[in-house]
Amino acid sequence: MWPLPEGYDYPRNHWYVAAWSDELNNETPLERWILGEPVALYRDETGNAVALEGRCPHRNYPLAKSPIRGSALECGYHGFTFDSDGQCIRIPSQTSIPSVCRVKSYPLVEKWKWVWIWTGNPDEADESLIPDHDEIAITADGWLAEQSLTHLLGARPQLLHENLTDISHLAFLHAGTVGTEAVAAAEVEISENGRFMRGARFIPDETLTDFFSEVLDYDGPVDRFVAIDFYAPSIHVALESFRKPGTDEPIGEFRVHHVVTPATKDSTNYFVAWSRTFARENQAVTDTMNKVFAMAIDQDIDAAESIEKIIRSMETPKELLVKADEHSIRCRRWMAKLIGAEAQ
Secondary structure (H helix, E strand, C coil), X not given: CCCCCCCCCCCCCCEEEEEEHHHCCCCCCEEEEECCEEEEEEECCCCCEEEEECECCCCCCEHHHCCEECCEEECCCCCCEECCCCEEEEECCECCCCCCCECCECCEEEECCEEEEECCCHHHCCHHHCCCCXXXXXXXXXXXXXXXXXXXXXXXXXXXXXXXXXXXXXXXXCECCCECHHHHHCCCEEEECCCCEEEEEEEEEECXXXXXXXXXXXXXXXXXXXXXXXXXXXXXXXXXXXXXCCCCCEEEEEEEEEEEEEEECCEXXXXXXXXXXXXXXXXXXXXXXXXXXXXXXXXXXHHHHHHHHHHHHCCCCCCCCCHHHHHHHHHHHHHHHHHHHHHC
């Protein structure tokens, strides 16, 4: 699906965030579409997270609209009941249960406040492939991490990926809060280390916006380092580091963690968290950052959904690429490579 090659939808043999831990309970299943499939998420009797294919094989009724019976789901349409492994254990109208009467059960891992789901071959579900949570400063010492936002975008996942890797838009879409024209003008250095692809900008003697001055409690020029680390196929970690000009003396750092989980070909589950090193005990700073980040995310969502509408109206979508697009285009090629490797 454009801008990926025809027939390239999602890389499946990977971990994706399916939900926040506090979204799951043992009373009501949560339905979330993931990579084009409905998934029913809930907790069993012992509190473990469970993810089952979200449709009953009998009449395709959504299992997320069904009651939880102990550790099993009872289809709310005809009572077919599936245990946490996906095997049918009860058909009210008969005593025999065909072995084919089952639904998929997905491997899940809970780390920090995220519930990770493996969408491909379950035999290849290697937990070590989940991005290191200390490395991305979600669980690292000296960092305060905040659960923030959840959205369902009416736009294809790749539009959000490319919005997040091309941050020259900060200067215009988010002008006056997190963006200045210096961000768009700065040279971008792109590097790869195997785990992630980084697009980095260094901006000396940057003038802080009022937002940054307030939360950093600092007034004056800074050396600003901005980096976007893309952990394919789903996480973008935006790092902002501020130092006193010409020195290594830190003023503060924060990261915004953007998690992109495809829902369908043209809709996207979007989870946002963030972390910081400064004013960790100051609730007013937390509130201000939550407010500004929520506004910026809303602007990104509006941009992606507006572009989606335009693209849908075009028989053959077109684009004019410039130098600033290099990071997002390399992200696009990486995604195509992952999907192509699975197709082979």
